[in-house]
Amino acid sequence: MGLLDWQSTELSPLYCHARQTHIIDYDGPPVFGLERPRPPKDIEQLDANAMKHAEALYLQQSLCSLYNTLTHHQNPRLYAALEFQQTTCYLLLLLARNLLIDGEATYLSQVAELEATWDTLPGAKSSAYPFSFLGKERQEMEADVEGVARGIEAMRSIRESIIRADQYEEALDALEQMKDQVIEEFASNEQEREVWQKEWPFGT
Template identity: 40%
Template sequence: MPKDIDCFEFQGSVSFALLLLARTILILGEAPYLAQVCDLEKEWEAFPGAQGSAFPLTFTAAERQTIQEDVESVVSFPEQGFVLENEYNEVVGALAQATSEVLSEVDAIRSKTIE
C-alpha cells in the first residue's frame, strides 16, 4: 500500500485525534481530550500495541457525565472569544454568574486555609 494512503488512514484514526487534541489542550481544555480517551476505551483492542492488555484508565458514570457536560460547554463557547450581538446579554449574564461562582469557591478555600 502506498505511504500516502497510510497517512490518510492515520488521519482518520484515534491516535491522530489524540495527537491533534493534545496540541490544542491549552486552548480547549482537557474535556475534549478526556472525551476522546473515553471513546478510545471502546476501540482499545484495535489500538496498536494494546492487544491483550487492559485499558489503563477507568471512569465512573458520574465522571463520564461530567466530561460530556464539559465537552458540550466547550462546543458552545464562542469561537475566538467573539460573541454574536443577539447573544451578548446572555453571555454577559453567564460571565457574571461564573465570576460569582468562582469568587465563592475562592472565598470558601480561603476560609478553610485560615481556620
C-alpha cells in the first residue's frame, strides 16, 4: 500500500494559479488579450544593439500573443481565468487571500479606491458603494501602505546583510546596527521602542 503526500498540494480556483506556460520563459511587459504586438515604429532609426533588443522583444511578445490565441480557442476556461486576473475583482480576492501575509493596509486602500470604479463591477451598477471613509481615514490608509512598503524594504536590506556562514560575526554586527536604525525609523514613542526591542526577530 502506497501513501501520497498531499501536504504541499494546493486546492484553489483556477484563476488563483492560472498562468502563462513556463516554457515560454517571458519576463517582459505583460501581453494581454488577443491583440497582436507590433514592433516599434522607429525601429529602423535605432542603433544596432537597441534594434536587436527590440526585435527580440517583438518576437517574444508575438509568442505570448500566439499562446493567448491558442488558449482562447483550445482552452476557453483557462483563457477566461487569465482574463479574470486582470480585473479589480481578482485583485481584491488576491489581497484578501494574502491578508495574513501583507496585512490589512493594502486591502483597505484598495477597497477605498474601489469607490471610483464601483459602477464598472459586475452586478454593482444598481447598488450604491457600500463603504464610507473619512478623509483622515484615507490619509491613515495611505500612510499604512507606505509603512508596509518601507517595512518590506527594511527587511529586505536586513536579509541582504546576511550572506555566508563565514561572515557570521560580521552579520551579527550588521544586524545590531540595523536594529537601531529600524527602531529609530519606525518607532514614534518609547512604548513602540519597547515593543520593537521585545519583538525583534533576529536574536540580537
